[in-house]
Amino acid sequence: MLLDIDGVLHVGDEPIAGAIGALERCRELTAGVRLITNTTSRPRAAIVGRLRGMGFTVGDEEVVTPAATAVSVCRERGLRRVLMLVPEELRADLAGLREAEDGEQPDAVVLGDLGDGFTPDALNGAFRALLGGAELIALQRNRYWRSSAGLVMDVGAWSAALEYAAGVEATVAGKPSPALFLAALAEIPGDGRALMVGDDIEGDIGGALDAGLEAVLVRTGKYRPGAAAAAGVEPTATIDSIAELPPLLTRR
Numbered sequence: 001m002l003l004d005i006d007g008v009l010h011v012g013d014e015p016i017a018g019a020i021g022a023l024e025r026c027r028e029l030t031a032g033v034r035l036i037t038n039t040t041s042r043p044r045a046a047i048v049g050r051l052r053g054m055g056f057t058v059g060d061e062e063v064v065t066p067a068a069t070a071v072s073v074c075r076e077r078g079l080r081r082v083l084m085l086v087p088e089e090l091r092a093d094l095a096g097l098r099e100a101e102d103g104e105q106p107d108a109v110v111l112g113d114l115g116d117g118f119t120p121d122a123l124n125g126a127f128r129a130l131l132g133g134a135e136l137i138a139l140q141r142n143r144y145w146r147s148s149a150g151l152v153m154d155v156g157a158w159s160a161a162l163e164y165a166a167g168v169e170a171t172v173a174g175k176p177s178p179a180l181f182l183a184a185l186a187e188i189p190g191d192g193r194a195l196m197v198g199d200d201i202e203g204d205i206g207g208a209l210d211a212g213l214e215a216v217l218v219r220t221g222k223y224r225p226g227a228a229a230a231a232g233v234e235p236t237a238t239i240d241s242i243a244e245l246p247p248l249l250t251r252r
Contacts, residue, residue: 001030002184002213004175005037005047005063007199007221008242012148015054016220018243023056025246030195032188036064036181038140038174038203040086040112040155043067043093064184066139066174067093070110073137073171079107083129085122086112086139105132111162111170112139113155123162130166140174142203146222175200176207185213195236197245199223206233218242 003009003026009019027033035058039047044065051058067090074082074097082097083106090112100106109126130136141156159170174180175198185194194213198204199221208215217228217235220242228238239248 001026001033002181002194002196002208003033003035003242004196004198004200004204004221005035005051006039007146007223008197008218009035009051009056010054011146011221013050013054015056016241016243018241020055022242022245026249029246029249031190031192033062034064034184034187035062036175036184038066038142038155040066040090040139040174041115042087043089045092046089061187064180064187065093066180069173069177069179069183070094070137070139071096073173074108074110077108077135079135079137081105081107083109083126083134084112085114085117085126086110087114087117100129105129106134108135108137109162110137110139111155111159114158118158123158126162127165130162130168136162136166136168136170138170138172138174140203141170141172141176142200144222151222175203176210178207178211181208181211181213197242201228201231201233201235205235206231209233209236216245216248 044063048058048060048063081100083100106129109129138159142154143156144151145154196208196213197216199218205215205217214236217238219240
């Protein structure tokens with residue numbers, strides 16, 4: 001089983017009602033669980049620490065992020081010099097890459113969630129690097145996410161702007177790319193049915209279905225009825241929250 005984190009297990013700093021017990025029960029009912037996230041504003045260690053601080057029991061190895069996929073893509077393609085548009089804390093997860101020095105043409109632009117750091121200077125620097133031949137590696141392509149202040153634009157919007165301006169197509173390391181789903185599943189023993197649980201109809205549900213998984217949509221986090229209906233994606237099942245997941249698994 002694969003589970004999204006933000007919006008499925010918690011919203012802001014508060015666990016969703018019943019989520020802590022539901023996660024434990026899901027471990028008992030499956031061959032293994034991986035928590036996959038498109039969060040690119042903090043490193044894996046911080047994500048694990050935050051979940052533990054909320055009361056979840058989570059192993060370091062259970063959390064899978066797009067950063068490792070991005071490092072693999074760059075290595076496979078021989079992209080040695082990288083312009084990193086990511087928060088400072090996330091650089092630890094990208095330690096396998098060498099950042100391009102000032103005045104050096106990058107081989108790739110790695111795009112994460114800079115938040116308020118998405119300034120005209122930062123975007124224009126990436127734009128010029130892409131015009132110079134750099135590849136665009138987007139750690140994820142979510143349109144928006146739910147913060148404590150409400151819905152805010154996510155990396156996908158900035159990636160789309162750069163793609164349009166520079167006439168390039170981004171390689172996506174996170175959801176909905178099949179690479180992240182399959183990399184997470186490869187860490188779980190066995191070859192039985194695979195299930196993804198998420199609140200994003202496109203990134204979580206559509207991406208999982210395209211990768212050959214079953215997919216359960218939860219009505220928490222960023223879920224919006226209108227967006228789910230407009231996407232044209234049909235989940236395997238839809239439930240109110242993760243608290244309803246263990247009973248669903250026992251019925252199936």
